[in-house]
Amino acid sequence: MKKTALIMAGGRGERFWPRSRKQLPKQFLSLTDDGKTMIQLTVERILPLVEQEDIYIATNRDYLPLIREQLPLIPESNILLEPVGRNTAPCIAAGAALIRTKYEDALMMVLPSDHLIRYNGMFQTTLKEACEVAEKGDNLVTIGITPDHPETGYGYIRFAGESAQGRAFAVDSFVEKPTLEKAKEYLASNDYLWNSGMFVWKISSVMKRFRELMPEVYEGAKQLQEAFANGSGEETLQKIFPMFPSISIDYGIMEKSQNIYTIPGAFGWDDVGSWLAVERIRQSNESGNIVSGNVITIDTRNCIIQAQGKLIATVGLKDLVIVDTEDATLICDKASTGDIKKVLENLRICNRNEYL
Amino acid sequence: MKKTALIMAGGRGERFWPRSRKQLPKQFLSLTDDGKTMIQLTVERILPLVEQEDIYIATNRDYLPLIREQLPLIPESNILLEPVGRNTAPCIAAGAALIRTKYEDALMMVLPSDHLIRYNGMFQTTLKEACEVAEKGDNLVTIGITPDHPETGYGYIRFAGESAQGRAFAVDSFVEKPTLEKAKEYLASNDYLWNSGMFVWKISSVMKRFRELMPEVYEGAKQLQEAFANGSGEETLQKIFPMFPSISIDYGIMEKSQNIYTIPGAFGWDDVGSWLAVERIRQSNESGNIVSGNVITIDTRNCIIQAQGKLIATVGLKDLVIVDTEDATLICDKASTGDIKKVLENLRICNRNEYL
Numbered sequence: 001m002k003k004t005a006l007i008m009a010g011g012r013g014e015r016f017w018p019r020s021r022k023q024l025p026k027q028f029l030s031l032t033d034d035g036k037t038m039i040q041l042t043v044e045r046i047l048p049l050v051e052q053e054d055i056y057i058a059t060n061r062d063y064l065p066l067i068r069e070q071l072p073l074i075p076e077s078n079i080l081l082e083p084v085g086r087n088t089a090p091c092i093a094a095g096a097a098l099i100r101t102k103y104e105d106a107l108m109m110v111l112p113s114d115h116l117i118r119y120n121g122m123f124q125t126t127l128k129e130a131c132e133v134a135e136k137g138d139n140l141v142t143i144g145i146t147p148d149h150p151e152t153g154y155g156y157i158r159f160a161g162e163s164a165q166g167r168a169f170a171v172d173s174f175v176e177k178p179t180l181e182k183a184k185e186y187l188a189s190n191d192y193l194w195n196s197g198m199f200v201w202k203i204s205s206v207m208k209r210f211r212e213l214m215p216e217v218y219e220g221a222k223q224l225q226e227a228f229a230n231g232s233g234e235e236t237l238q239k240i241f242p243m244f245p246s247i248s249i250d251y252g253i254m255e256k257s258q259n260i261y262t263i264p265g266a267f268g269w270d271d272v273g274s275w276l277a278v279e280r281i282r283q284s285n286e287s288g289n290i291v292s293g294n295v296i297t298i299d300t301r302n303c304i305i306q307a308q309g310k311l312i313a314t315v316g317l318k319d320l321v322i323v324d325t326e327d328a329t330l331i332c333d334k335a336s337t338g339d340i341k342k343v344l345e346n347l348r349i350c351n352r353n354e355y356l
Numbered sequence: 357m358k359k360t361a362l363i364m365a366g367g368r369g370e371r372f373w374p375r376s377r378k379q380l381p382k383q384f385l386s387l388t389d390d391g392k393t394m395i396q397l398t399v400e401r402i403l404p405l406v407e408q409e410d411i412y413i414a415t416n417r418d419y420l421p422l423i424r425e426q427l428p429l430i431p432e433s434n435i436l437l438e439p440v441g442r443n444t445a446p447c448i449a450a451g452a453a454l455i456r457t458k459y460e461d462a463l464m465m466v467l468p469s470d471h472l473i474r475y476n477g478m479f480q481t482t483l484k485e486a487c488e489v490a491e492k493g494d495n496l497v498t499i500g501i502t503p504d505h506p507e508t509g510y511g512y513i514r515f516a517g518e519s520a521q522g523r524a525f526a527v528d529s530f531v532e533k534p535t536l537e538k539a540k541e542y543l544a545s546n547d548y549l550w551n552s553g554m555f556v557w558k559i560s561s562v563m564k565r566f567r568e569l570m571p572e573v574y575e576g577a578k579q580l581q582e583a584f585a586n587g588s589g590e591e592t593l594q595k596i597f598p599m600f601p602s603i604s605i606d607y608g609i610m611e612k613s614q615n616i617y618t619i620p621g622a623f624g625w626d627d628v629g630s631w632l633a634v635e636r637i638r639q640s641n642e643s644g645n646i647v648s649g650n651v652i653t654i655d656t657r658n659c660i661i662q663a664q665g666k667l668i669a670t671v672g673l674k675d676l677v678i679v680d681t682e683d684a685t686l687i688c689d690k691a692s693t694g695d696i697k698k699v700l701e702n703l704r705i706c707n708r709n710e711y712l
Contacts, residue, residue, distance in 0.1 A: 018669070298698045311684040311711055313374070313699040316692025320673075324685065328667040331687055336672025342654045343669040355667055 001135055001202070002106040005050045006095040009039055009059040009067070009113035010082055014344050015274045015337070018328040019306070022356045027114040028066045031272060032281055037070050038272070039113040045120050046109065049127055054106075056099060057113075058082060058091045083238050088197075089252035090244035093210050093217045094237065096203045097225040107131050108206065110199040110249075116281060118268025126265045130200035133168040133261050138205040141168060142254065144193025144262040145269045150183035153273060155195035155250065157262050158186075164261065171260040174250050193264055195250065196271075209253045217244055217252075274337040275321045278304050293324070302334075328355055357491055357558070358462040361406045362451040365395055365415040365423070365469035366438055370700050371630045371693070374684040375662070378712045383470040384422045387628060388637055393426050394628070395469040401476050402465065405483055410462075412455060413469075414438060414447045439594050444553075445608035446600035449566050449573045450593065452559045453581040463487050464562065466555040466605075472637060474624025482621045486556035489524040489617050494561040497524060498610065500549025500618040501625045506539035509629060511551035511606065513618050514542075520617065527616040530606050549620055551606065552627075565609045573600055573608075630693040631677045634660050649680070658690075684711055 013026040020026045027039045036044070043055060052073055059067060061081040067074070080098050082091060092110055099106060109127060117123045130141040144157045155177055159169035174195065178186060186192040210218040220240045227236030245252075254260055270280055284290045289297055293307030300314040305322045312324055319334045332340060347355050369382040376382045383395045392400070399411060408429055415423060417437040423430070436454050438447060448466055455462060465483060473479045486497040500513045511533055515525035530551065534542060542548040566574040576596045583592035601608075610616055626636055640646045645653055649663030656670040661678045668680055675690045688696060703711050 018667075296699050296702050298695050298702070299692060311374075311708075312687070313684060313696075314687045315695045315699060316689030317676075317687060320687070322687060328669060329680065329685060331668070331670045331673060331676070331678060333672030336655060339654050339671045340669075343652050343671060346652050346654070352667075 001131075002054065002103050003050050003109070003131060004054040004056065004099050004103065004106045004203075005046050005109040005111060006056045006058060006080075006092065006099070007039065007042055007111050007113045008088065008091055009057055009063065010085055010091065011112075011114060012060075012085075013114065014341055017340055017344055018323055018325045018330050018355070022353075023062065024066070025063075025114075026272070028063070028070060031278060032116070033283070038116070039067075040070055041116065042111060042113050043071055043074070045117060045123060046111065046127070048124055050109070053078070054099075054102075056080060056095055058095050060085065081234065081237065082241060084242050085246070086241060086244045087246045088249040089210075089214060089247045090217055090220075090241065092199075092206065092249050093214070093221040093244075094224055094241065096207055097221040098228050098233070100203060100225050101228045103203070105202055105204045107134055108201060108203050110197075112197050112271075114272065115196070116268075116270040116272050116277075118270070120267075122267035123265065126263055126267060127200065129167050130263050133165045133263065134200045134202055134205070136165065137259060138208055139165070139168075139201070139259045139261050140205060140209070140254065140257060141200040141261045141263060142171065143196050143198040143200070143265045145196045146264050146266050147187055147192065147194050150180060150187045151194065152177060152180050152183050154271070156183075156186050156192045157195050158192050159262050161191070168261040168263045171254075171262050174255045193262055196265065196269060198265075199249065199254075206253070209257050213256050214245075214247070214252050220244060275304060275323070275332070275340075276334060276337055304334075357487075358410065358459050359406045359465070359487060360410040360412065360455050360459065360462045361402050361465040361467060362412045362414060362436075362448065362455070363395065363398055363467050363469045364444065364447055365413055365419065366441055366447065367468075367470060368416075368441070369470065370697055373696055373700060374679055374681045374686050374711070378709075379418065380422070381419075381470075382628065384419070384426060387634060388472070389639070394472070395423075396426055397472065398467060398469050399427055399430070401473060401479060402467065402483070404480055406465070409434070410455075410458075412436060412451055414451050416441065437590065437593065438597060440598050441602070442597060442600045443602045444605040445566075445570060445603045446573055446576075446597065448555075448562065448605050449570070449577040449600075450580055450597065452563055453577040454584050454589070456559060456581050457584045459559070461558055461560045463490055464557055464559050466553075468553050468627075470628065471552070472626040472628050472633075474626070476623075478623035479621065482619055482623060483556065485523050486619050489521045489619070490556045490558055490561070492521065493615060494564055495521070495524075495557070495615045495617055496561060496565070496610065496613060497556040497617045497619060498527065499552050499554040499556070499621045501552045502620050502622050503543055503548065503550050506536060506543045507550065508533060508536050508539050510627070512539075512542050512548045513551050514548050515618050517547070524617040524619045527610075527618050530611045549618055552621065552625060554621075555605065555610075562609070565613050569612050570601075570603070570608050576600060631660060631679070631688070631696075632690060632693055660690075 030037045056078045058080040134141045156175040158172040160172050164170045227233045288302035291305045294311045295307045296313045298315045301318045303320045321332045323330045365383050386393045412434045414436040490497045512531040514528040520526045583589045644658040647661045650667045651663045652669045654671045657674045659676045677688045679686045
């Protein structure tokens with residue numbers, strides 16, 4: 001069966017401020033040594049599985065110029081421009097509608113645009129396995145990540161102990177972000193995987209669930225499909241999309257459906273959730289610093305320092321994140337990266353939108 | 357007797373990098389809340405004692421534009437442009453020669469241009485007392501500072517216990533910068549003052565010592581005096597000044613002379629020796645931060661933060677000095693300000709003179 005992919009690129013992450021901005025969210029940044037942006041890497045990663053003209057991007061209309069610039073080979077007709085953010089369920093339904101103008105039915109991989117994966121080969125193997133499971137019946141497959149620490153920032157997938165389809169396990173339940181105590185329990189139990197937000201299914205399988213569980217979205221998607229086919233897609237999207245409820249696919253569909261499977265992925269997944277991720281992604285020097293740009297370090301250890309044109313000189317520092325940009329510089333203790341959002345709150349309160 | 361002043365402004369301090377630069381040393385910076393530069397404050401401080409046309413400035417010729425800009429009321433003919441730095445003794449001899457073109461003899465106060473004084477009234481009283489002592493015989497007077505901690509960064513003056521002339525004590529000896537152990541001894545003995553580098557004497561008194569102790573400088577000064585009088589000063593300075601030995605007035609004259617007195621000053625002297633001085637000079641906010649410019653602090657304590665146009669956002673920091681300028685940003689632990697010079701060494705080695 002034809003393989004297609006929907007890459008979700010509407011996120012407005014704040015955790016990489018000041019490099020990420022409202023007008024330049026994380027998926028359009030390069031955080032790796034190779035200079036490629038997160039979304040470019042996401043596309044590159046699935047090209048061995050999906051033909052270029054079968055890759056679809058869902059994003060906010062503000063980001064169209066960035067998509068064109070960073071992914072010039074993706075056909076413009078494959079770009080779904082959400083007029084407003086409505087979480088993942090409406091996005092996926094609209095994406096499915098767009099794909100259906102080309103294929104009556106197809107396999108659809110749903111992928112975030114701002115995660116990193118270390119072992120692309122293993123990732124591709126996992127997705128192929130997921131496709132095999134998804135092709136059978138009306139199975140919905142989610143890629144689970146084998147946890148290695150009691151993370152409280154992710155949702156979890158509880159799976160049934162016995163393998164049902166090849167490497168795929170039947171999903172027992174989806175669990176919200178846990179407390180640390182709960183997370184430790186989950187880790188020790190060996191019954192849980194992290195919910196990575198990557199899904200594989202046939203379009204017919206997921207649309208069947210929308211019809212049952214979110215009928216208003218299903219009806220909207222049908223209207224959209226017609227509109228996409230007759231060239232009035234943008235207009236109809238403008239009209240219909242804002243009326244969709246803002247609901248995640250996990251909550252709207254996955255938690256309430258039968259025949260849900262998970263395949264454990266062990267391909268070096270990283271959600272790149274904060275500046276600290278840079279330590280996992282990039283090589284540090286002999287002082288433990290990860291430095292880029294115009295930087296002089298004196299007696300400085302275990303720092304992440306990103307300069308641009310301006311010289312950054314550090315003396316006697318340790319465990320800091322220092323990020324310089326054209327108009328703003330962040331200096332943050334590594335233990336406090338979670339508080340970067342407070343800077344943004346402060347900026348919002350003071351109406352200093354130029355920095356957001 | 358006529359009172360004159362020679363302000364020494366040739367220093368090339370590096371300790372306020374990146375705000376201080378080779379082309380903009382500390383004396384031309386404003387570090388106080390009032391926006392006035394160090395040298396402007398120095399002049400202002402002595403105006404109740406010395407008439408404007410009797411204030412002389414010795415500086416490097418590179419700094420002439422800065423002097424003109426910051427001290428437009430000082431007559432250009434009162435500016436001594438040293439073609440090269442030769443420490444304080446030759447500078448003072450040349451300054452005395454320049455003053456002598458106007459006054460056969462006069463009181464001459466020699467003052468650094470980059471110190472701060474908290475109590476100007478007390479400072480003026482102390483200088484007046486010094487003038488009285490200097491007017492008698494051929495006394496040379498140095499202003500000593502009552503130490504309040506065992507500082508290893510200053511020279512010390514050992515004085516004879518008994519007051520000889522009013523509040524002035526006879527100087528026993530000058531002592532080089534001590535070890536911490538020695539400094540503690542000096543502090544406990546109550547026999548020592550800090551050497552502030554401020555002197556008062558009659559020109560005739562100090563020139564007599566030059567004749568005795570540094571005759572080549574004395575002869576040079578005589579030539580200079582003639583040249584200043586007949587309009588060929590600059591030319592002669594160019595020719596003669598570089599041949600002077602680079603020797604301090606302490607080492608060349610004070611340590612070897614008789615009739616040396618010191619007056620203890622308790623006027624809130626501060627040599628503003630590093631960024632940490634800002635804590636003594638400027639008010640901190642309720643978090644202990646001393647902040648200027650475009651700054652947002654989140655959970656940040658006891659930091660000195662100087663922004664310019666660019667936004668500086670700090671998260672989870674303590675005890676840092678952060679200084680942003682047009683082309684360079686310093687981030688330095690307060691305990692490591694002494695290592696800022698290593699940044700400059702590094703820049704010199706790499707020939708990155710644009711940052712020096």
